[in-house]
Amino acid sequence: MKYTAKIQKAIEYAIKVHEVDEKQKRKGKDIPYITHPLTVGLILANAGAAEDLVVAGLLHDVIEDGEQVTKEMITEEFGQNVSDLVLSVTEQNKDLSWEERKAEALNHIETFSNDSLLLKSADIISNTSEIVSDYDKNGEEIFNRFGAPKEKVIENYTKAITAIMKKWPDSPLVEDLSSVVEKLNNINQSHSNNDLLYFKDKESHDKNAQDFVDALNKGVMEGDEKDQ
Secondary structure (H helix, E strand, O other): OOOOHHHHHHHHHHHHHHHHHOOOEOOOOOOEOOHHHHHHHHHHHHOOOOHHHHHHHHHOOHHHHOOOOOHHHHHHHHOHHHHHHHHHOOOOOOOOOHHHHHHHHHHHHHHOOHHHHHHHHHHHHHHHHHHHHHHHHHHHHHHHHOOOOHHHHHHHHHHHHHHHHHHOOOOOOHHHHHHHHHHHHHHHHHHOHHHOOOOOOHHHHOOOOHHHHHHHHHHHHHHHHHHO
16 A cells, blocks of 8 residues: 555544644643554554555544544545544543443444454554553553543453454454553553452462463454354
């Protein structure tokens, strides 16, 4: 895939919505929000995604975060396939609580096509990589910016990644998803044994985080066998 006119148009559209119109910043930081959708688009392009999927990655938050943007507007500008992909990863009811919104989004993964799974994966990889980087610089305080405690944030991402890997074990981004799960698990272990979600005793706590990733991958495969 080359740098197409449609991709350029999507970049300009995303910049207008997130930066020019809304002046949005990354949560709790003085960094332009537009860096996130640009990163998602880059991840998808590097994963070999088709043009429409890269475009959807660049635009994946414009309906959710853009006050004036609708699905119909995206359809008119970029086509039905792009708008369907964007809508598939858009939270539908911002009035719900954080936990209700995340539970709804998690359940929705079961209905995803492979393209939607790849789009959701790139979004998660971008967000969690930023969390890990910020945690390395600033520690526990970074979780103050979220609408839920650290344990809930990490649990939500882990459940979403597990659902994606179970739905599509051969995804081009499965290694990246496994890597971010391991890094998130390391963060969860770093503060206190009492904070652990997946390890119940000191012996387990001292095991290498790779054991968790191996167990997760095994669970995905066993789940697929049961579903057949």
